[in-house]
Amino acid sequence: MKYKVNEKGYYGDFGGAYIPEMLYPNVEELRQNYLKIIADPDFQKEFHQLLKDYVGRPSPLYLAKRYSERYGVNIFLKREDLNHTGAHKINNTIGQILLAEKLGKKRIIAETGAGQHGVATATVCALRNLECVIYMGEVDIERQAPNVARMKMLGAKVVPASSGSKTLKDATNEAMRDWINNPVDTHYIIGSVVGPHPYPDMVAIFQSIISEETKKQLLAQTGNDQPDYVLACVGGGSNAMGMFYHFMDDENVKLIAVEAAGKGVSSGFSAATTYLGNEGVLHGSRSILMQTPDGQVVEPHSVSAGLDYPGIGPQHAHLFKTGRGQYVSITDEESLEAGLLCTKLEGIIPAIESAHALAYLEKMQFKGGENVVVCLSGRGDKDLDTYIKYFNL
Amino acid sequence: MNRIKQLFREKKNILSIYYTAGYPNTGDTIQIAEALQKSGADILEIGFPYSDPVADGPVIQASSKQSLDQGMTLKLLFEQLKELRKNVTIPVLLMGYVNPVLQFGVEKFCEACAEVGVDGCIVPDLPMVEYEEFYKDCFEKHNLANVFLITPQTAEERIRKIDGLTNGFIYLLSSSATTGKNLEVGNTTEAYFSRIKGMDLKNPTMIGFGISDKQTFDKACSYANGAIIGTAFVKAISEGNLEENISNFMKKFKD
Structure with missing residues (x-):
């Protein structure tokens, strides 16, 4: 277990939750619940069933x-x-959408670079009938047009991130802003093992x-x-x-x-x-x-x-x-x-x-x-x- | 006694103004500070810009980007601030994100703040536990106040903890939102402000985010020791004559 996360949310010198206070309740809610929810036999059953029959x-x-x-x-x-x-992105989005449901969330947001995580998120939102907003850099929207079309077909709203380099980093910033402005009903499905604790651990567990x-x-x-x-x-x-x-x-x-x-x-x-x-x-x-x-x-x-x-x-x-x-x-x-x-x-x-x-x-x-x-x-x-x-x- | 404590002891309805260092021009930092003091600001919050300001809205993000593109760095800011205390006597805080502080070096950052006469800091993405464990001693050694933010969602227990950790003021966000949104004091916001007021905290409170005119400022002051204006001010100085813009802007908040 020496490479896994410790109880403070760190891997050696790395990790933690460097977030503004506006995000604290959301992240804390997740931190307190994610292991419990994931370990629940009903959750495990549904998660593995979907991985088998749907993925x-x-x-x-x-x-x-x-x-x-x-x-x-x-x-x-x-x-x-x-x-x-x-x-592989869908392994994580299946896990997180089930978790979001258990937390009673009604609205899903995500960032995407290549559009793979965006498509995987829009897919599970269609599957579970949840509102879906995807942030994507303007540059990526141009170079990944088919994935943008997929997300739209799946019912997601694709919002262009037009700051900075207009790519993944900026889409992530925009998604975080959205979460700050919608702290109660929204779950942010981060697509990689990044972000504040417990995201890196949670995404790693699903993957x-x-x-x-x-x-x-x-x-x-x-x-x-x-x-x-x-x-x-x-x-x-x-x-x-x-x-x-x-x-x-x-x-x-x-x-x-x-x-x-x-x-x-x-x-x-x-x-x-x-x-x-x-x-x-x-x-x-x-x-x-x-x-x-x-x-x-x-x-x-x-x-x-x-x-x-x-x-x-x-x-x-x-x-x-x-x-x-x-x-x-x-x-x-x-x-x-x-x-x-x-x-x-x-x-x-x-x-x-x-x-x-x-x-x-x-x-x-x-x-x-x-x-x-x-x-x-x-x-x-x-x-x-x-x-x-x-x-x- | 430090400048922040003294100010809150002596004055009510405190007006704190945020601006981004190096905006609209790199060399404007001190001129803005002096003009704000002259036209009646009680506290200055000088933002050191960051490339990825997730807690800020488009206006402050754009000002940060422009400032960075024009060459502003934390090192340059401290150079400029050597002139700060020539004429500026009101409390000054630095506000920005944790990564530039980490790269500058926490100890060196605190020393530099003390040297140029900065009274405190606001670092929105520096969490309370990390502050307590790794930063607090250094901040206190250099007499720097660390100001924490609270929102309508912050639990009472956590507010008490923050109140115990800080020695400047507590920054009340009027809503869980990025900067630049308007203050709408509905029933829930009112209940939140009243709840905080009723907690009888040892630190004074300032309401931030969403204050843009006399009316919203007065409203905020009825619940807290004062209010903070950021986005509206940054917008007001984006073009035209700096001194005139500042003086005109500040007139809106005076009786």
Whole structure:
């Protein structure tokens, strides 16, 4: 349990709830209730039923043969891309909408970058007939038009965030403002393992289904529930935390988190938070973030909207600082090439986010024969425009 | 005795004005302070800008962005504030978010405040538990008051705790809302203000958020020791002659 949250809401030096007083009652209500609600057998039953019948879980753990041949190891892809709505995000939104209902909330808000979390939120709101407002950066609205249309079809109101870089960070600010102005009836479904305690822990718990299944599937397929390596991409870090969760205490399993280097870590257009950032407070928790010496948040860049975030969740900051996790980065170009490679080798078009994790396989030194799990966090349909432009398809 | 305590002992209906440092121009910080004192402000709250001000509305966010784009930093602000106490004698607080303070260094920040004659701070996203554990000793060593915010949703027990932790005043939000909303004193707000008044707190109270004219100011003063004006003032000085704008704005609150 040494990497889990403590009773004060911290992971080592990171975490906490740095929020204005206006948000205190909402966050406190959640803090006091989330573990109790999640542990309730009725909640568990409904949550797992929906994951099975609605999301389509368990998602397959697929031994990718041609990938494996290429690297001389066993590459397993955890197929979160096959979930309903096309990514791991729905694991969390199913959990949080059920929790919001138990808290008696009538209105749901969320932020979104690539639109995956927005779609996953709008989907569960349609499913449970709750009002839904999604904040999305103006830039992201433009580059993720199909997801905007999906959200609208699902009945959500999509509100553009027009401040700052007009991307995920700004959408998060706007969602927090909405919550401040609607403190009683509204639940804020944060999409990643960021935000004030208890969000990072709560989202990690809902996403931990990824590693819970992986362990069982590995045991069945290899006779050993511990792989040598686990890889996942990190923006805020929710798919990575879900993928790492049940392996964190297995110290011989190497955890590799892949950040977005953008146009290169030194280019000024990057989102490689652990490389470029230092400790500070962003969106309600103490973590590592990209900032100026004056403590102003730096605008990140990544070709992948889902990784275009200037911070990482506090639990990731803890894994990084303690050395439990290895944090590396992959450029825009490397990720797009890896996306094409995956498509050609395995017939799977990955989201550009997930392609960052795949791209790092090219850089690893293997002895041969290791078991390697990569979280294929989402499918690439939403990224076709970017692939088309880059490869002149 | 510190300036804040003395002011509340001597005066009623206290008018506190917030403005963003470095707005509309980087060099305006001291000029605004002096003009506000001259035209009757009782307390100044000087905002040090932050890139992601989640507790603020569009007006203060825009002023923060403009100020940052023009080159304002906490370091530069402290340079400017070396001139503060040449002419300004009223209490001055710094208001801003915790991350710039962390990067500046908490100890260094408190020292710098004391050096230039700042009397206290308002850091909306610095939680009470963290303040108590990591900041309080440093603040008290440098005689800095830390002002906490409370809202209609803040429980009585928590208000008592805040009252015990602070030694300046308590900042009453008129509603759970980001800055720049209007004060509408309906039955529930009235009940809230009356409830706080009836708690007989050791610290004075100031009503903030939503005060924009004499009428709302007077209303606020009937429930608290005074009121804070931010958004309306920042709007009023956005363009035109600074001194004239300030003087005209302040006239609205005088009898």
